[in-house]
Amino acid sequence: MQYIKIAQTDEIKDGEKKKITLDNKVLLLANVKGTYYAIDNKCPHMGGSLFDGNLDGYNIVCPKHGSVFDVRTGKAVKGGKIIFIKVQANDTQAYPVKIEGTDILVGLE
Ligand code: FES
Known part of the structure; x- marks a missing residue:
């Protein structure tokens, strides 16, 4: 796995x-x-x-x-709705994150 720098810690507060x-991808x-x-x-749904x-x-x-995902795991914890129809989204991909000094790095395959 390769870690790449994606941001600085002071760019994104609690x-x-x-x-x-x-x-080749967009991360949250x-x-x-x-x-x-x-x-x-x-979102893996649409x-x-x-x-x-x-x-x-x-x-x-x-x-x-309105599907809900846990940012820790990417798991879909609640389905959404289209008008009155419930939708079930698949889990999304989560990536390992590590901090080096003030750099935020993400691990990609
Ligand atoms: S596109 Fe995300 S719940 Fe439908």
Whole structure:
């Protein structure tokens, strides 16, 4: 696994998130209680940008249909809805994050 620098710790405060665009993917980076988490930004249901959703503790809510993902694991913890129809999203990919000094690095395969 290769770790690459994606941000600096002072760019993203507790409770904040940032969209990180890499060559072949877009990540959502979140700071929850001083720990940083990275998941795919693209909702596995129909591609909503999770960055545009609300971060509520460890949960990010997809702005399109309201599926909820845990930023620690990428797991879909709650399905969303299209009008009255419930939708079930698959889990999204989570990536390991490490801090070196003030650099935030994410591990990619
Ligand atoms: S696109 Fe995210 S819940 Fe539908």
